[in-house]
Amino acid sequence: MSYLGVGVSPGNVPVYHGTNLKVIDRRVRVAELVLRCLICGLSVLAAVLVGTDTQIKEIFTIQKKARFTDMKALVFLVAANGITAAYSLVQGVRCVVGMVRGSVLFSKPLALAIFSGDQALAYLNVAAVGAAAQSAAFAKLGQTKLQWMVICNMYGKFCNQIGEGIAVSLLLSICMVGLSCISAFGLFRLYGSNKAKNNSGW
Numbered sequence: 681m682s683y684l685g686v687g688v689s690p691g692n693v694p695v696y697h698g699t700n701l702k703v704i705d706r707r708v709r710v711a712e713l714v715l716r717c718l719i720c721g722l723s724v725l726a727a728v729l730v731g732t733d734t735q736i737k738e739i740f741t742i743q744k745k746a747r748f749t750d751m752k753a754l755v756f757l758v759a760a761n762g763i764t765a766a767y768s769l770v771q772g773v774r775c776v777v778g779m780v781r782g783s784v785l786f787s788k789p790l791a792l793a794i795f796s797g798d799q800a801l802a803y804l805n806v807a808a809v810g811a812a813a814q815s816a817a818f819a820k821l822g823q824t825k826l827q828w829m830v831i832c833n834m835y836g837k838f839c840n841q842i843g844e845g846i847a848v849s850l851l852l853s854i855c856m857v858g859l860s861c862i863s864a865f866g867l868f869r870l871y872g873s874n875k876a877k878n879n880s881g882w
Contacts, residue, residue, distance in 0.1 A: 723768065726848040730841075763804070764804070794867075820832045
């Protein structure tokens with residue numbers, strides 16, 4: 681059944697045809713481009729906050745320098761942020777090129793690749809933020825049963841900046857989840873279009 685350019689089949693989301701498809705696709709592209717630019721900026725900011733954070737503490741004439749490489753979870757977080765920034769930059773360029781050309785994404789393999797990449801990066805960032813947050817909690821609160829001392833009492837500035845980096849990374853993870861929903865829409869609408877065509881054939 682078709683009404684106002686929208687094809688609807690039982691059990692499927694509405695499938696847009698013709699000019700309406702291009703309008704919907706353009707709006708999705710704009711939202712996708714904004715999110716990818718935001719994600720790229722947040723990734724760089726989080727990586728800079730965590731990666732450049734250092735503090736020197738003198739203990740009994742011995743200088744001890746705290747840096748992010750002292751905690752493997754923070755190294756993982758910086759690496760995840762770097763990968764996300766590079767990936768978002770490449771995908772952002774793809775969005776700009778597609779919008780300039782006025783093309784609509786009809787390629788299922790490309791849509792599947794984009795969806796898979798966004799999903800993988802979303803899981804990667806959520807895992808990195810979770811690991812970093814757990815390590816930060818141990819540094820802030822300590823663990824008396826395991827005789828882990830509170831580190832942030834000695835390295836207050838270092839811990840505060842790490843906390844800011846983790847907060848930015850958390851916001852980044854939320855944006856990645858939202859972006860995954862957009863890429864999922866871009867993929868599944870193609871399969872919905874095929875089902876609508878098959879149903880209209882009999």
